[in-house]
Amino acid sequence: MRKLSLKELGRVDPETFRKQEKAPIVLVLDNIRSGLNVGSAFRTADAFALDKIYLCGITATPPHREILKTAIGATESMDWEAADDILDLVKTLKQDGYTVFAIEQTDASLPLQNVHPDKGQKLALIFGNEVRGVQEDILPLVDGAIEIPQFGTKHSLNISVCLGIVVWELFRQMTFTP
Numbered sequence: 001m002r003k004l005s006l007k008e009l010g011r012v013d014p015e016t017f018r019k020q021e022k023a024p025i026v027l028v029l030d031n032i033r034s035g036l037n038v039g040s041a042f043r044t045a046d047a048f049a050l051d052k053i054y055l056c057g058i059t060a061t062p063p064h065r066e067i068l069k070t071a072i073g074a075t076e077s078m079d080w081e082a083a084d085d086i087l088d089l090v091k092t093l094k095q096d097g098y099t100v101f102a103i104e105q106t107d108a109s110l111p112l113q114n115v116h117p118d119k120g121q122k123l124a125l126i127f128g129n130e131v132r133g134v135q136e137d138i139l140p141l142v143d144g145a146i147e148i149p150q151f152g153t154k155h156s157l158n159i160s161v162c163l164g165i166v167v168w169e170l171f172r173q174m175t176f177t178p
Helices: 014-019 035-047 065-071 086-095 136-141 159-176
Strands: 023-030 050-056 080-083 099-103 123-127 144-147
Touching: 023 035, 023 086, 023 159, 035 050, 035 065, 035 159, 050 086, 080 086, 086 099, 086 123, 086 136, 099 136, 099 159, 123 159
Parallel strands: 023 050, 023 123, 050 080, 099 123, 099 144
Antiparallel strands: none
């Protein structure tokens, strides 16, 4: 066994990436206080060729230094947009045919393993503030909430870890499940 070189990995350049077909998943980052978490979201979105990232509230936007540090160039390949009002954004996404999920622990949230999107289904995933989570006033507007089951003493995961797990599982189901 040996590690593959960058050339052997066969990655596309940002221009080719922008033109390729994308997974019909958008990320909505609302009031994320850490630019490092935002940069990680960009990198994950690039890795799975997601459609777009929306940055809302106090969430930093590129070219913020911390975002660039963890995104490692993904801000150049990913389509993103700053959204002034998350409530309006959620309404627009729903009108555009997205199923909108809050990634949050609620009294009605579904365990991630019980969420089964259809191939081609348009998903919008809302990730909230690192301390307060998804805004309470958004919950009545979403189609559901998803949570990652946890079995330790802590009640949450870092947003970048949570985002990676949720995106991979939904992407995997939409891409590799018959």
